[in-house]
Amino acid sequence: MKKILKWIGIVLLIIILLLGGYIYSIRGRLSLYKSIGEKYMEIAKNPPVINSIEELSTMESMDYKDVEYNNINGIVQTLDIYGPKKDIKGGSPVILYVHGGSWAYGDKSIPDVISPVLDSFRDEGFTIISTSYELMSGEEIFGKQISDVKDTIRWIHKNKENYGFNTKEIGVIGTSSGAHLALMATYTDDGEFKGDEDLAGFSSKVKYVVDFFGPTDLNTLDLSAGGGDINEAIKSAEEENKKEEVLNTYSPINYVGKNMPKTLIIHSKADKIVSYNNSVILYDKLQNTGNKVDMLTLETSNHDLSGVKDEEGLEIAMKMLKFIVRNSPL
Template sequence: MKKFLKKLFLILFLVIMIFILIFHKRLLLCYGIAEKYISLQKNISSTKNLDIRVASNSMDYKNVVYKNTNGVPLTLDIYGPSKNIYKSSPVIVYVHGGSWAYGDKTIPDALSPVLDTFRSEGYTIISTSYELMRNKENFNKQICDVKDTIRWIYKNQSTYNLDTNEIGVLGVSSGAHLSLMAGYSNDKDFTDDPDLTAYSSKVKYLIDFSGPTDLGLLNTSNLNADLSRIFSSITNKSEIIDKFNPINYINSNTPKTLIIHSKADSIVPYKSSEELYSKCNESGVKAQLISLDSSAHDLSDISSDDIISMSKGLLSFIVLNSPL
């Protein structure tokens, strides 16, 4: 009996120690993110406008060509882990916004604290580009580009020491729309580069910042000249809406999804995120909706309360989906 109790005590002790080690890592991760966001919050409170662009001077690989189709070389930037904690590194892919026609892969200032902290915890951040729309609609190609970025990660996992079982995708605005389409569609759908077709495009989770999940809700009546030409090129509106609405692709195998959207968004209706969240729940998909109260669509003039809500949600979601 004494031997049994000793063995039981030893097992319990080991379990408790393992739990403490895991929990301790997550506590340190949470603390690191909170510390960086407190610093960011102080900077925001001292200026009227938040510059959402930040210099990319700490990346390990810049402008890596991941494919070249349509005569347009597409590139990605790799921000490797600042600490080698894992045998192979978990990956967070960043997909920029810009109304499908503008923008680049520079990491926004509002997101850099959380991404920098995850780098210090062994993550690799990959910021990708996609072929911007010029004069006509080209959703299909852009979705292919995001999926081919993921396929490129699978193809090059050993070269860059990447863990393809731990890929998350974070998209902003139109980049969120493309990310959701890439993550929700079938593995072999939306192919472009023949050299990447054989590779998987599966991801573990998705983070949607103010993404248009129902194109039918977008107000296209007051667009600038560039966007007017693009949307005027659409002759089969109902077909385009049906084919390129992420909400239409949700099923029981859809990756876990975090949705972050401001109720004050005047560009993409908050209703689209409510619909996405409801559809995920109806389909048995694990989803979370974080509602911001006063931030603009591009996260400019973001309030202190919204920073707290956003950072807390990002922190808990990624940490709970991490291999820690």
């Protein structure tokens, strides 16, 4: 009996030591979960109130503003860096934000509606970067815009030592046309869509991408609804008998294969600008090719986020939080 109790004691001691070691090894993730839980409670008590994109205030407290990342034919593109609020072993994971605006409007200011989510990650050692890209003005430049976003990722890889980035842990969040560019930039190979020659030799690989209302098949869009500039740009391609080629070449759905970045899709059935089916076909094709993909379907939100209910705003925040936490290295 004494021997049995002795062995039970030894086994329990081993279990306790192993459990203690495991808890120690995931202490960073536990801290992140705690921070996320606190942020969840804040969001649950005060859900985001969204009337339209145009009314959103923007995220503040950046550490570096208008950092030049590429210069092509004298046209400079810049990015903003919202640095981590604490140091973590292995370097700072990076979340890159790509703005929307029908490829012709908008800027790299981060909407305040997602800033509480992003700030919770900054608290745990993440870096948030928002990037600009050349906007269309009467001429189709999808390729240039995609290379700008890819160059941003290449710049992150190039400058990992200067800023303490963990380049194995890069995620990209894109909204609307920014989601389209994010998908194109992350679903294509390193050698495609090269921009600045000084960045051409660097990787454009990322770990995951979050797609908000992104067009995945440009053939399905009523591009005239996007405004005069994008409409004129597509007309210019049509006049050169290149419209079909352009729409197919720059549709993310045509680049889905194996080993895509993990993808979270967020889209509304009520979207009248980008058909909800764009996200359905992307989700299905990613699943059929063995990729990891998740999707949140909204019921009431319009493309500009107007009409979204409080509970859907909360769903958006929580889906993003959970997805990024699952892909966290901590």
